[in-house]
Amino acid sequence: MVRTLAGAYVEPESYDVTLTVVGKQGRPINPRQSQIYDAKTGAIHQPAFRNGVAKVRLPEGDWNLYTETLEKIDGKWHTTIADPALKVDGGDQQLTVDARQGRAAKITLDDPSAELQRGYSLGLTHGAWNSMWSTNGDVNTGFFVVPSRRPGLTYSLETVWLSKDASPSPYVYQLVNRRTDGLPEDPAYNVRQKDLAKVTATYRASGVAATGTPLAGPRDSDFPGSNLTPLVGDITLPGTLIHYRTPGLTYNSGLEVGSSLMFDGGRLAKRGETSEVWNAAVIGPSFLLPGGSRTGDKLTFSGVGLFSDGGAGRTGSDAAATGVATLAKDGQVLANADLAGCWIYEQEGCELRADLPSGRGSYTLTASMRRQVPHSALSTGVESVWTFPFATTAKEQPLPLTAVRYSPEGLDESNRAKPGSVTRLPIRIERNPGSAPVETESIRLEMSVDDGANWRKVPVARTGSGWSAMVPNPSTAGFVSLRAVVTGTAGTGLTQTIIRAYAIG
Template identity: 30%
Template sequence: MKKTAVGIGLALTLTGAAATAMAPAHADPRPARSQEARATPRDGYRATRFHGERPRPVHPIASARTVRGQRLSITVLNRDGKAPDEVFVTLAPLDGGDWLGGTVVNGRLEAEVPAGRYAVMSWVTTGASSTLVYLPDVQPGDLVLDARQGRRVLPRIDRADAGLASAGLMVTQRIGGEQALMTMNEGTDLYVTPTGPAAGLALRAQAVMTRNGSADSSPYVYGLAHLNAGRLDEPFSALIRTSGLAAARTRYGTEGRPACGGGHVGVDWGDVGIGAWVGVGALPTTRTEYFTPGFTWSQDSAVTTPDCSFDSLDERSRSFAPQRAGRYARDWNIGPFTATPGTAIWSTAGAEPSLAVPMLSTWDSRSMLAPYAGTVGRSVLRDAQNRVVYQSDEPGTAHDWPAPPPGDYSLTLDATRKAPWSDHTSTQHTVLRFTVRDGEPTALPGIRLRTPLDERNHARSGVPQPITLNVAGSTAAPSLQVSFDDGHAWRKATIHKTGANWTATIPNPSAGQVSLRMNVPGLLDQTVIGAYRIG
């Protein structure tokens, strides 16, 4: 049985490389964009992220075994009515057979293929634009793929200065009795040709709009989604009104020093997603982000140095699923930043981690895995006799740890952090206790922590400070201690059950920083020196 990173969330949560940035595709290994579009610098963290399922592999048309073949003649025209020099065409048998593909040269392809019915698709470029020409159910013969019928993916909204920063398309169709991802692409100049109805055919579309289409910074962001079931047609054909969207007032915090922010946004369709880059710019800042309700939105956000290089960064991710229009409030990069529930995967294969504990998470966002900027630490697994079984020089992350024998274990996680954009040093010491029963992934206990902080991650001096805890894996009451002298002296806080959470109120000092220690007997002990600063 394949081991997976249970409980870690989307692929992009695991590591910066897990959500791969790759060329738009429908099985053609080459990009479906023009040379002009491919030359746009969108590398590194800013690159578009594709995660989840990919279209099936394609076999050359020439390799098809044709006992009773049928003649296939394909003519391709771009949006100018001209034959493109080269374009790749994919044929997917509706009975679930091997997908076939070939390069159409100077607008013409002649071949022989097995008899049957096919879905035929191609991304046809015209200048910087790319048009999906899609025939959902045809027989071999004389086929024309005419991009002139394409309709642009360009939402209209009631905001005059809004421009398109990114559009994404995915097509699914029932192939061989199963729903399959047929093609996907992302860009700013995409078109799609309408089709007739077909079984299981669906067009999934998303668009990101910002002021003047800026991908680097904007005082607002629109995340728009559209699902067209049964056929392909122009998405977003009707005017979109801001009042019909979920409006999330979003604070982007810093940690006391100048910083820059940015991230990705896209619909999580369950099996696949496209994360489009949207910059934030100088931190701290606050902006309103609008979303089509009724969809689950996957987002990540990173903080980096003031030059916006994103060479060194802290990244977090979350899902947002507004069910109706209205006002919402959210924060990014506002802590406290602590270890939250993770997974021991016991993987020894490839890049998949054996241990996955996000160490810099917040109440409602999960951090990527170590290494972290300006952070040193380690992870140590011990058995019931306190003997070291495994250790790693990264906090919360390890590779090539096979499943240990069944029994009781403890995992100690240590991390000391002084990020370039932070004005203080914080230290975490966490001990987790759990039982290994077999070689399958093991859910690890953890605590989520929340307390109100300003956009610099500071709390007000001399006022009562509410603390909220949520314990994963136990109904037992946690204890909470607080220190105002970096852990030299501790005082116990009174804690109460409030719904599914535990709450306490502590008096903030007049200056300095506050440290917290949380304990659930037999499950975990977590100390955060410098959980937040006063000022």
Template identity: 30%
Template sequence: MTGPDGATAPAGLFTASARQVTVPAGGKKEVTLTADTGVDAADGTWSGRLVATGQNSRLVTPFAVHREVESYDVTLTDLDANGEPTGQHSTVLVNLDTDIDKAFWEPDGTATVRMPKGRYGLASRIFTGDGVAVIARPELVLDKDTSITVDARDAKPVEVTATLPQKGARLFQANVGYSFGTAKGTLATFGVMGSSFDGISVGHTGSPASGEKFTALVSGQWAEPGADGTYGNSPYLYASAEEFEGRLPDGFQENYEERDFATVRQDFRNPSGGELGGFRYLDPIVGIVAGYALPVPVPGKRVEHVTGGTAWSSALWLNDGTMFESPLRTYRAGRTYDDLWNTAPYGPNLNATHTFTGVGRLEDRLTVKAPLFGDGAGHPGDAPVSAGRTALYRDGELAGESAYAGFGSFTMGADPATYRLETSATRASGDLASRIDVAWTFPSARADRYTRPALLALGFSPRLDADNAAPGGQAFKVPFTVSHQPGSTGRGKIKKPAVEVSYDDGKTWRSARVAPVGKGWTALVRHPEGPGFVSLRTTAGDSAGNRVTQTVMQAYRLK
């Protein structure tokens, strides 16, 4: 008999009514097996086999019992716009400790489900004819049998408009979304998104929560449609966002004007030359997808206007399979900003985005989503590769490996240990960043909550021309930064880094002089005459035992 995690069954959990019976020829005997889940035993499933043997026979009967965790009945009723029970809904309870959700549905609108004791978030959409009522409860403590009524009449209309100087601008994206923060450090996200706010209503139920536990968003986007009715060729985009911490609003009405927006001039480059093309989306707040991807010219430009005060992220997906995403950035209304994409030097970037969450540990699992081809402007990015590998070593012994560059999931030990995370990639096309190799060393131990180890990130920003080239035959400064992975724990004081440079694709290396400048560093190199490439190899560490060695072959061009 075994139980959860292979535990041995305690005495008294299973009892047979007899240990021995005599069965007459052609007759039968019954033995009753009793399970007593009141004994001191772990919650979960216990199973075994009851074996009866005779002179020439053997009978095996499997058995199991589930010892339920402390649980209670939850009865949930959804009411439509007329106050009548309805099955036209999507309602979920999210366990805020485990990030596991459970859907409730019965055709008559009332469903009862048995749930473990704990904290839950309620997410509901009630479909009302041509509309939908979005209702949420940030936290419900389940410690007894509970009945909940979700009433579409508690939701109020959402009306979002914009008075813009471009008379051809049209609303093409409307979003109401929200996220529950869980004890594991993850987000559980729900909402609705369409091309209009018509018919969308929103409402809150229960007490408010803190901003860390619950965040809501109402956002819209406007652009100019082309002759075919699509918005991909619009030279401009307006995007609004209103964030609510701790609760959903009870309805929302707003008209935005030009003064409410910041201006961001986007410049999309193609270092390989020629027309490439791609797609772009613009989203407020990591964790709530709120924007449609629109085609953009690459190389090309687009002027974007975003409301101030909200943190925005965005992405550029190129038609050759390369993609970049931006970390969250906040803008001030009335200001103008410039954002440059797809420029050298390329390399790893550990800032968290929608897709690229960096490197994080939950319990004994290390998750790696740290692509190697972020651009020189600070956008994390990935690119097609012809070969790749990611591997984790624990105290020098291989713990696991993946055939994907910058991605993987690995089992770690519970006890404190020193880990080395290695990743490498050979780029499939293009002559810049033809190969990248990185090795991060860091200490770590089991964590019950999602944590990010203090990996060291390097960011290079040399002054290059539009062809990602620097002048040859002269001294040249290469500014760079060394920083810890954002949101990480276990940081130490960063020590002086070392930089080496190669002009023959790594056959020979020479040390660069490194000096502190402001909050970063500068490597002074001397470029040879004539065209070519510059490769960079950098080593950095801190006082807590974190260390990085990074090599970027053909980091930028010489002319």
């Protein structure tokens, strides 16, 4: 007996579609980029063009054709985008995209002291599909949009403007022309300064002179992650930068100083004036990002958030810091991991992973890191020791971790208090995202003026949702270190130590 394997494919109802792209000079051209996509599923077909023509076979249904052409005309580059609907139903068909129908997406601003920078970014999202790209071209002479009405399609064009005469710029404009339900009939964007959000950002130094790179970018809920980009290059710390932003959008902000990076979870820009402070003491552990979890009998801990500045809703890391994480159960060490090269976007090298015994137990997790860096004299040692009961979980369960966050008042722009002064120290607790609420039963605070060799208690008072302490600063130049012991309900606890929390003198 001879057996032969055979297979068959039953094609769904499909038709041939011929696509033609015509350039701005009236001749067929091959687009630089082209995608046929289904907005509901995100499915993509990439047609192959030859001499401006492509033929594809598509299942019947509702499709869209995104094209992007690039042409050099009279020595200047022209980019044209189009996104017409493509309904495949009842027979073969043809569709032509004509770049000559493109309209100029020119941006104007009523501040004569500001200058449009070369380069712009485009973001498109349509259901399950999206496209994002940037170019160094001139948006005002070389970008065109073929209008199309398309419910659910969002268009965002971002440009940056800087002051003409000062370097680095004392202010920056981030202007976003955001439209919904298709590519705009009139893509021009005329901006008035008085209609924008104005944010005055102060960037502190950490006890020593340094330079830093301010970062910012609009964050759209349709696009996961943040669009943090350098704005004006390096600035001297301490320093100030004024941000003008298109209101109604959420912007992520951040600061890169040497090997450290910190950023926030985003702020909605509103018309009017606000202010914010970056690189403010006390730099230490935070939980804007998840710090670890247990799934079944496997535990993961991430040490990337141990060097965040004192601002609420922020996280931070320093790739130059080194240390170790240790996990113990009922006093027996289960796992160790070296912590080094901790970078927000590359967490693999800054994790502890452990296989746990089944059932319930009392765990102690320690994360300790130190740094000696030219860009900071502060937070040279950061350590958290967490204790918590934990049991086998069927689903992923965040670890019940907390962080003590400080916002000392009255420090100067280098994070220094005056010798002999008293610093009011607001205190708050941050929790690992998603972890079960744990009530804080007590908090004890200690201070040291000799880098942790000796400690003395500082009284703490409850104030609303947090606590406050009055820290007596030494009469000579130096540093204040802080240690907090937090006791929570259900057997949880934290001892957190920050060496050189802020400077004196």
